[in-house]
Amino acid sequence: MNKSEKAAIIEQVRAKAADASIVVVTDFKGMSVEELTALRVKIRQAGGEYYVVKNTLARIALSDTTHAVISENFKENCAIALGFSDPVAVAKAVSDFAKDSKLFAIRCGSLEGKALSQADVDALAKMPSKEQLIAQALGTMNQVPTGLVSLMANMVRPLLYALKDLESKKAA
The missing domain is CATH 1.20.5 (Single alpha-helices involved in coiled-coils or other helix-helix interfaces)
Structure with a gap:
């Protein structure tokens, strides 16, 4: 991947994260493509999007947004779920999927700039x-x-x- 492709990914994620009210960092290590596709469908139905992005690129992209408080949590295999209109719906979709899947886990989140732990995201999902x-x-x-x-x-x-x-x- 050359610099222009990396810059394009950073700008795309930065623009989406700037519009997002919630960002949830997840661990997806070992999941199949079918499971990730099912997760993306659930999140899209909840009004959000799910991205697998390199950690360094995600850190750079989130550094200029309100969600910069979670940028240090990008380690190993992780992805981000972005929610735009209803943060509870996206948190609920991610939390429900984490309950059903043994390989998928929630690491942390950010709700309009406030850092959330995994327990906070689960509590938000119950609202x-x-x-x-x-x-x-x-x-x-x-x-x-x-x-x-x-x-x-x-x-x-x-x-x-x-x-x-x-x-x-x-x-x-």
Whole structure:
């Protein structure tokens, strides 16, 4: 690989990492091509990308981004998973794959510049997704006016029953 190819790879990874909200460094030693392809598909479905890059090139590429805090973790065989829109979805995809595979492991991660350990990435994967959090917030916001309407209806209902009872007594 000549210098221009290396520079192109560095720029590509740097541009992707600058846009990424999460970067997860993984260990893939001994995995087959089919397993890596299945992992890439899972991560792509979660809104991310998975790259196997030489350690030196990855270190250089991440040095100018917010994810520079994990650059010292590039040793031996490793690759990076980048998440762009929903960091929880990418963390969940990587964590689930690590549970299923004996050869794949999570080393560390970076969430918008904050270093994450392997346990932190697993904890992030257990969080509800962005859509679920929005749905919970909207449900809570909708519950307040619904409860208020129900309370007002329950306050007026006994008065209506009393008036209806009084009307039936007067009619009799």
